[in-house]
Amino acid sequence: MLLTLIVLLPFLGSVCAALLPANARNAESWLSGVVTVACMALVASLYPQVADGEVVRAIIPWLPQYGLTFYLRMDGYAWLFAMLVSLMGALVVLYARYYMSPEDPVPRFFSFLLAFMGAMLGIVLSGNLIQLVVFWELTSLTSFMLIAYWYHRPDARRGARMAMTVTVAGGLCLLLGALMLGEIVGSYDLDEVLAAGNGIREHPWYTPVLVLVLLGALTKSAQFPFHFWLPHAMAAPTPVSAYLHSAAMVKAGVFLLARLWPVLAGTDEWFWIVCSAGASTLLLGAFCATFQRDMKGVLAYSTISHLGLITLLLGMNTPLALVAAVFHMMNHATFKASLFMATGIVDHETGTRDLKKLCGLRYRMPVTATVAIVAASAMAGVPLLNGFLSKEMFFEESIIAGSESGLRFTLPAVATLAGVFSVAYSVRFIHQVFFGPPAEDLPRRPQEPTRGMIVPSALLVAACLLVGILPSRTVGPLLETSMRSILGPDLPAYRLAVWHGFTVPFYMSLVALTGGVALYVLLCFRKKTMVPTPLLSRLDAKRAFDVINVAIVRGAGRLARFLFSRRLQTQLLLIVLLALGVAVLPFLVTEWTRGDMPLTPPDPLFALLWIVGAACAIGAALQAKFHRLAALIMLGGAGLVTCLTFAWFSAPDLALTQIAVEVVTIVLFLLGLRWLPRRLAFDTVDRQTLRARARRTRDAIIAVTSGIGIAALSFAALTRPRQSRLAAFFFDRSVEEAGGRNVVNVILVDFRGFDTLGEITVVGIVALIVYALLRRFRPAPESIGVPRAQRDDVLQGALPERLDDPLPRGYMKIPAVLLALALPLVRVCLFCLLLPGPR
């Protein structure tokens, strides 16, 4: 219950925050503060249970059929992270209260910040893989909204999209990985997954699963080659950077790797993929960080580098490395968040983060300077600070893992080199901002910030110091609990201590420290501290992202124009061709046979009649494009022959229907003909080009084939003896039960009267539409010319010149009179047919 509350509380807070008015900065902060502190207190209250090795669980069934339960589970490791997330959350809220300016619409900010916190807590407390993915994607979405908080800035928009694209894509890979993992284990339940390590590692799906999960984790943790989004995400407000991009979200990837470490690690694939990703990120990040101009850029790349360090540790396949990794996650979160906050203070107070402009701030901001210096020293791995401890462990593990894997020198060398760079950029960061002569041309006159901003940062630095000096008293038990929950009884003996003696790692640290300072001095001496990153400056992720985006839209547009032709002809051609194709398909297996009913002897008269009809039909098809009126008249001829055919085979009702339909069709077509282009000459326009001729030939072939096909089908169907018992039933029942002698009529109005109702409705609807169209579907009279036929009459003097004038008397009188007489007659005839009804 408490667990559910921990996850639920931030989301509730988020909703409340969204509903507050836009300028309620204090109310928002209080609300968020209360929520975060409450979460922290709840997490803390669970420590006794967790410390006893117990796993706290909360299960709410959601979709049990598919193994999806809402399952929260807190063990030592999850506790550690939950604590980290809620603690950082509280500090960031406090910081943000003073960082955000009164003009900013804070409800959005705090709402998403709390939602993010909820999602992050959801990740660390998830006991179900799928649920973990749900929260995982949720962090991507909230981070998108937070990065793009100042959405009027193009860099914020771009950064947000970049981050979201990469992390969502990774999340989808992770989803697939989780699905496969669940399939291997038979459950998405984390307990069961963790218990099934051997089965997973020996499963044939192991490699794909590993790759997919790693894709998810490495994108989230900004590992090479997916690291490029993180520096661009720095467009976010600084509290967001401090929270999401150093302490919480980017840790989700490494968190997951450590979580699944007992299951996935221990193989060569794991070692090589994870270590190579980690090592390359470590070096690349450290190298790039040394040459950044933006303070946040330095921190971003340094974050990438530290995450690479953690990944490298995780990839080493030894329990001790895992311990070091988790330890470093904590340490990095504390000092990096603190540095981000310090950067934010500098930005807030001076109006710039440009290392080139900033100088000598320690005179005006001594407290901030102190805090930042300590934090940066932790980042560099200076003794007596927490960074030193985990770095020491890292060096040690790199030696061990290196000797085990045959990379005896490479791994330690990489580690030391990264250490050198890390020291160099830390020194540079501090030296250029806080030392030197006071800067003159800053946008704002710097001064010490309000206490609210400095306190969170200072608290974190105090934690760095405490952990660094008394590791086993402070963080020791927590780390132990958490590691025990991952490794269980396999937890190796380790010692958190400041002083291990003169060991190789200590020398490596020494080399890194001196080397780093030396490197910085060298760079300063050669005035190369500000140049764009050597070798890599051409690889501009920003431009590449834009170019790829545009390319996608353009390429997809081109493809879509091809795939979704806007021409009606293409569509109809495809439908007919496809129908033709599927109709031919069954006859590839079975032969076409006609039925065995005897044929009626041919009648020459009827044949002649049909020649007329067929000629009309073909003529109509030929002329349809060129001389529409002629085509229409021919259509009338074909219709007449159809009607005669029905009559010939004694189906008077059908014949009547047909003739009525014919006439209505002609009239309606004539209505439309008015708006169609005038005739084209049959021979001149379209026959010239070879292409047009080929197209027409193709169409003719398709038409003929389809016609023959339909004819063959109907012939085969009609020559088969009736198997239906329907006809017999209808004949039996129509007189007796339905009370009608004409079976067809009885079928229409009784047996299948429902169909008739539907068809009448259709006719009614169409009539309604046609009526509406005739009434309204007209151009305004002044916008169009007079029809040509009328103009000719005007020229010949048969009609008045102006449209409004009345027509001459007797104009078209004869047809009018005749029709006036004939139409009632038609009505009477139809009524006569109707009266007897089905009888």
Add this chain to the structure above:
Amino acid sequence: MSGLLHHLPVMPIVVPLLAGALMLFLSEARRAARATIALTSMVVQLAVGGALLYLASDAAPHVWSEGIGVYRIGNWPSPFGIVLVVDRLSALMVTLGASLGFCVLVYTIARWDRPGQPFHSLLQFLMMGLNGAFLTGDLFNLFVFFEVLLAASYGLVLRGTGATRVKEGLHYIVVNLVASFMFLIGVSMVYGIAGTLNMAELTGRVAALSPADRALFDVGGAILGIAFLVKAGSWPLNLWLPGTYSVALAPIAASFAMLTKVGVYAVLRVGTLMSHDQAAASLLGPALFYIGLATLVAGTIGMLSALHLARLVSHSLIVSTGIMLAALGLGIESLTPPVLFYLIVSVLTSGAFFLLTGMTERTRARDSAIATAMHDEPRETPALPYYVAFGVREPDPYGTDEEVGVAIPAAMAFLGLMFVCCVLLVTGLPPLPGFVAKFTLLSTAIGEAAAAGMTKPVWVLTAAVLATGLAGAIALTRIGMSLFWTVTERTTPRLHVLEAAPVALLVLVCLTLGAAAGPVMGYLESTARSLHDPQTYIRTVLAAEAQLAEAHGASP
């Protein structure tokens, strides 16, 4: 069995028919009266849908044994007369259609229905056609109701102004007429060979056909399938769809979200009734899978290419069809419940999204709104006859002559929130039910792949489904940013409560479905079970025949 209860299955057809006809007699000025009638009819349909849903769930076995209701029109015994059959699937579809219809109706009452007199009637006829198509147990009757709904949709699609709209509307009409023609050919082939139109009886008949007859029957079935696929909007039979849907007025496009699902429904219904016949299944299966896949890919490319929201949503509709068809084409029975879940979510979401486009278009400046209406083509010279189809002008968002009605506060925030929800639903990103649908689909498919070893298509589908989600997210983010986050030229629209509420309602229904995914899935599983074991369906439909024949034999 009480009288009303007995006639329940025919109500969803009769009620809209009567309501639609009644409204024709009201003069144009009486908007309130027409709105009342239309609303009453929709509410009744919704209620009937709910009742059918309840009865079909086998909760009241004394009314319908085994949860299948058979309503014989004219009381003629089953294969001879026409039957309406209510099972879980049809009850579900009726309810779904009524829910969407209700929301669309409320939305249109806000202002979209003003001058066009037949609009409400046409919407009711559309509902009638939809309900009839879902309820009927007779192949030709299915055709008739297809015609009803198509005829109504022809009228609806021509509403609004602009040459592009008229052009796309006419394309729609022509293509669907051709499809109806195919349908008719297919039905007559089926009847000519099998000698029955009753879907339940058909199943038994097909098995008894000789191979030569069988081939002919298959041709009929295949042509029928083409007609269904055109309706469902599967590539390459859907080239008309994005254009038509994206230029239709927003509420009309929203109601059309249901139309594509009729095609899917028909495939599912006729397909499962035939599927116990192995030959048909083996022929249909792979083809359906590849068609679905092609649709999915084409729709995804379309989504990426779309420059306007409405067009993007149309493409997402295509994608959803593709996913459903491809999943059904795998021939794995346990995939049906997720597909149905996906169908529900997709209908509600696309409906909400289309309705939303009607409001977001208003956030743009006037010029770009016109450009949107003209679509992403270069501005054509307007065809000289300035068509005013039905005389409906698009409601002018900039006019000050706002009708009475309450505008909602924080319009942009509301639109943004709804937009984000719709995006999540459409792309199937967590945590909204679109994700639940995709997750259940993929997890079942992968499970079957592991068990049965037919892995390749499953992996292809899985990858495609995930990739299309990502592509959708990318495309929608791009469009959403340009809609909401471009600083210049944006006007904050006034939103009518009646417009905002349906969108929110649809999204809320989706969320509820997601939260109650367990029970919903339970219902869908029993739906799928009864679908894949059509014997009960056949027995119930034809048992009525035996019963009645006996009664008839005894009475004279």
Add this chain to the structure above:
Amino acid sequence: MNTVFNYAVTFASLCFVLAMIFALIRLFRGPAAQDRVLALDTLYINGMLTLLMLGIRSTSTVFFDMALLIALFGFASSIALAKFLLRGEVIEP
């Protein structure tokens, strides 16, 4: 029914169908739209007469009803076409 009558009816039917064929030729060749309209009208009349012959042959009265209606409808369509040719529109506002 005697043989001569039978022959006469058959001969008449043949003539009507031949007339239809000739009308068809006019229908195809035009040249003016008016010619085509008249050809259609002729087609209708001869079709109706063929139907009458059929009725006489089979001694059924149903065909007479139909013939009447074909004549009427044929006339109506000719009028519609004529009006289109004269006015350019069939139904004027």
